[in-house]
Amino acid sequence: VKERGRDAIEFFNAHMAEQVHHQLLLEGQLHKALEESQFELVYQPKVSVKTGVLTGAEALLRWRHPTRGMVSPGEFIPILESSGLIIDVGQWILEEACRQLQYWQRQGYWHLNMQLSINISPRQFRREAFVDDVISTLRDVPIEKGSLDIEVTESVVIGNVDETVATMRKLVSSGITFSLDDFGTGYSSISYLKRLPVSTLKVDQSFVRDITEDRSDKVLVQTMATMGSLLGLKVVAEGVETEEQLMLIRDFGCHEYQGYFYSRPISADDFTHLLTESIAS
Numbered sequence: 001v002k003e004r005g006r007d008a009i010e011f012f013n014a015h016m017a018e019q020v021h022h023q024l025l026l027e028g029q030l031h032k033a034l035e036e037s038q039f040e041l042v043y044q045p046k047v048s049v050k051t052g053v054l055t056g057a058e059a060l061l062r063w064r065h066p067t068r069g070m071v072s073p074g075e076f077i078p079i080l081e082s083s084g085l086i087i088d089v090g091q092w093i094l095e096e097a098c099r100q101l102q103y104w105q106r107q108g109y110w111h112l113n114m115q116l117s118i119n120i121s122p123r124q125f126r127r128e129a130f131v132d133d134v135i136s137t138l139r140d141v142p143i144e145k146g147s148l149d150i151e152v153t154e155s156v157v158i159g160n161v162d163e164t165v166a167t168m169r170k171l172v173s174s175g176i177t178f179s180l181d182d183f184g185t186g187y188s189s190i191s192y193l194k195r196l197p198v199s200t201l202k203v204d205q206s207f208v209r210d211i212t213e214d215r216s217d218k219v220l221v222q223t224m225a226t227m228g229s230l231l232g233l234k235v236v237a238e239g240v241e242t243e244e245q246l247m248l249i250r251d252f253g254c255h256e257y258q259g260y261f262y263s264r265p266i267s268a269d270d271f272t273h274l275l276t277e278s279i280a281s
């Protein structure tokens with residue numbers, strides 16, 4: 001038994017060492033990724049539930065790894081966050097999204113009421129310079145007021161709600177709106193909904209996934225949608241993959257949706273096509 005125990009510990013240590021090695025390797029590669037322009041944004045359409053009309057997009061980060069191909073954000077965003085690299089990459093995301101949005105607006109492809117959303121990590125949001133960084137980016141790359149939306153999760157709040165509210169208010173007065181992302185998955189979603197100046201509530205895809213079979217998920221989505229609407233917020237359902245799911249979230253009063261049923265996240269060029277088609281129709 002003792003022998004086996006020691007083997008297990010050795011195996012465990014070897015496994016941990018391997019993981020640490022893997023993390024360090026990725027971290028080194030991520031440092032280079034920004035310099036070597038290996039990051040890209042893809043765009044997932046947001047669509048009106050009632051009319052099926054395109055209402056904007058969410059920009060999502062991708063890493064084109066030199067040998068591994070596309071690496072998914074689930075694998076590398078935690079490393080960007082723990083290493084602090086998320087600050088520089090986050091700034092790049094903001095600039096790149098604004099440049100792309102400006103292009104679409106200057107070409108006349110971007111409808112007046114459409115919005116482009118970007119994701120901001122809590123670590124970037126809580127930086128003292130965050131408001132100034134955003135405002136100076138908007139000065140360098142002007143876009144139409146009201147066309148940029150920032151998605152945050154409730155974890156931006158950690159510790160100080162007043163500070164979070166103050167940061168958000170400053171940006172709201174510069175024409176930015178906020179969405180509360182992954183709604184329902186945290187500990188205090190409802191209390192933050194009351195205090196934070198957000199315009200949109202995004203119902204997390206984990207509730208939408210089983211909405212057609214799971215009675216509790218059905219009730220939860222319906223309740224979140226009703227509450228959001230009564231609070232005067234736009235309600236967006238994430239992760240809609242089937243027509244049945246779409247019918248249910250429509251009955252529950254969600255205003256917009258994202259999901260594979262309409263489209264996966266697509267390249268900027270493909271999104272341009274989608275925009276020009278939606279103008280033509």
Ligand code: C2E
Pocket residue numbers: 044059060061072073074077093118119120121181182205238239240241258259260261265
């Ligand atoms: P999120 O913000 O909740 O983004 C939605 C995720 O759901 C995206 O995964 C999207 O591709 C995926 N998705 C959309 N529709 C469907 C669907 O119908 N079914 C399923 N199964 N999935 C769907 P992605 O792009 O892999 O991003 C994962 C997470 O990584 C994001 O979750 C977000 O937390 C983070 N992330 C992505 N891009 C950025 C970024 O630019 N900055 C920051 N800070 N985080 C990002």
Ligand code: CA
Pocket residue numbers: 058119151181
């Ligand atoms: Ca998001």
Ligand code: CA
Pocket residue numbers: 181182202204205238
């Ligand atoms: Ca989400």
